[in-house]
Amino acid sequence: MAKITMTVNGxxxxxxxxxxxxxxxxxxxxxxxxxxxxxxxxxxxxxCVIHMDGLSVKSCSIxxxxxAGSSITTIEGLAKDGELHPVQAAFKAHHGxxxxxxxxxxxxxxxxxxxxxxxxxxxxxxRAELEGNICRCTGYHNIVKAILxxxxxxxxxxxxAE
Amino acid sequence: MYETNYHRPAxxxxxxxxxGGAAEGKYLAGGMTLIATMKQRLAAPSDLVDxxxxxxxxGITVNGRSVRIGAATxxxxxxxxxxxxxxxxxxxxxxxxxxxxxxxxMGTIGGSIANNDPAADYPAAMLALDATIVTNSREIAAADFxxxxxxxxxxxxxxxxxxxxxxxxxxxxxxxxxxxxxYAMAGVxxxxxxxxxxxxxxxxxxxxxxxxxxxxxxALAGNWSPDAVGNVSVDASDLxxxxxxxxxxxxxxxxxxxxxxxxxx
Numbered sequence: 001m002a003k004i005t006m007t008v009n010g011x012x013x014x015x016x017x018x019x020x021x022x023x024x025x026x027x028x029x030x031x032x033x034x035x036x037x038x039x040x041x042x043x044x045x046x047x048c049v050i051h052m053d054g055l056s057v058k059s060c061s062i063x064x065x066x067x068a069g070s071s072i073t074t075i076e077g078l079a080k081d082g083e084l085h086p087v088q089a090a091f092k093a094h095h096g097x098x099x100x101x102x103x104x105x106x107x108x109x110x111x112x113x114x115x116x117x118x119x120x121x122x123x124x125x126x127r128a129e130l131e132g133n134i135c136r137c138t139g140y141h142n143i144v145k146a147i148l149x150x151x152x153x154x155x156x157x158x159x160x161a162e
Numbered sequence: 163m164y165e166t167n168y169h170r171p172a173x174x175x176x177x178x179x180x181x182g183g184a185a186e187g188k189y190l191a192g193g194m195t196l197i198a199t200m201k202q203r204l205a206a207p208s209d210l211v212d213x214x215x216x217x218x219x220x221g222i223t224v225n226g227r228s229v230r231i232g233a234a235t236x237x238x239x240x241x242x243x244x245x246x247x248x249x250x251x252x253x254x255x256x257x258x259x260x261x262x263x264x265x266x267x268m269g270t271i272g273g274s275i276a277n278n279d280p281a282a283d284y285p286a287a288m289l290a291l292d293a294t295i296v297t298n299s300r301e302i303a304a305a306d307f308x309x310x311x312x313x314x315x316x317x318x319x320x321x322x323x324x325x326x327x328x329x330x331x332x333x334x335x336x337x338x339x340x341x342x343x344x345y346a347m348a349g350v351x352x353x354x355x356x357x358x359x360x361x362x363x364x365x366x367x368x369x370x371x372x373x374x375x376x377x378x379x380x381a382l383a384g385n386w387s388p389d390a391v392g393n394v395s396v397d398a399s400d401l402x403x404x405x406x407x408x409x410x411x412x413x414x415x416x417x418x419x420x421x422x423x424x425x426x427x
Binding site for chain 2 (some may be wrong): 041055
């Protein structure tokens with residue numbers, strides 16, 4: 001057993017788990033943050049995507065002990081003061097989800113994608129960047145639309161702030 | 163996954179010591195293959211020695227044309243390195259197409275090379291670039307390093323700490339990814355040096371892993387153009403065949419990927 005400490009959504013948390021416990025199970029079962037989903041658990045579908053030290057990663061393919069000492073952001077950490085994150089709002093506005101199972105991973109992927117590409121994102125880049133996230137409902141069309149809309153809005157916000 | 167014991171060394175020396183003391187230890191780099199394999203119970207190391215927190219194994223150094231990439235450098239870091247992109251953009255492009263963005267944030271060049279998956283991209287680059295694999299105890303030429311499917315010249319407990327190579331005048335990598343897994347069904351890395359030397363290394367297709375294609379090299383040394391490849395014959399008898407592609411299909415893919423790579427270089 002390992003006793004591990006990490007920062008999750010800005011809060012320092014500790015827990016005890018087996019060395020073999022996957023990060024996604026630690027997040028869901030030890031911390032009770034069930035927004036991060038377990039889809040395929042074989043590193044294909046991306047439902048479990050979170051941010052570790054600012055980078056998007058698949059939490060089903062990382063041990064919780066590997067993440068000890070890191071700073072984690074899950075889907076629960078995006079909304080601030082009851083306001084949806086612009087990416088979450090865009091998924092809602094553009095109907096970027098149907099059953100919603102892949103959505104936490106899609107949103108976390110989109111946030112990372114927009115952080116790297118900013119408002120320069122185009123449709124081809126978004127589709128290429130979604131390589132590691134699978135959605136069985138939407139056909140991706142509205143997901144792509146939502147990400148482009150969020151990128152434009154967040155780029156706009158950034159310009160307004162400058 | 164079977165039980166295991168996790169260790170986090172801060173130095174190469176400490177990592178080697180930890181592996182030495184383990185019943186059946188394995189080094190854990192990004193874990194993008196190893197963790198998946200452990201989940202399937204196809205690997206059951208008693209101990210995992212995490213290499214992600216060893217500072218001396220990280221980072222990219224470029225001195226003139228001489229390149230050194232720390233083994234714990236992630237695919238994302240290779241893909242996005244401006245100084246590497248200035249001397250050898252082909253290896254950055256290769257890294258940018260491994261797996262998906264999340265996998266690239268964890269997976270490392272050292273882990274990929276040590277695993278030597280027959281469909282992995284980096285082995286082709288190492289062979290074509292005539293890279294040197296630096297370990298904690300010696301330097302191994304890429305030509306001597308990849309010894310078979312998932313087999314390398316590494317001894318038990320030996321760690322890849324870095325890879326080095328001289329950036330060539332021209333280089334490019336082209337792969338035909340499997341539509342489902344995105345692993346290369348044939349991937350070709352071509353290199354042309356200032357002195358006219360040409361290297362063509364093929365991944366994803368060889369039944370004993372990555373290999374150089376001398377026929378392509380001779381043709382391209384005489385005439386560095388995509389057309390030069392047209393009449394080169396690719397022997398299908400040593401190529402992989404599976405439900406995705408026959409050996410003959412892969413033989414043709416090697417030719418097409420070589421042409422595309424030369425055109426892109």
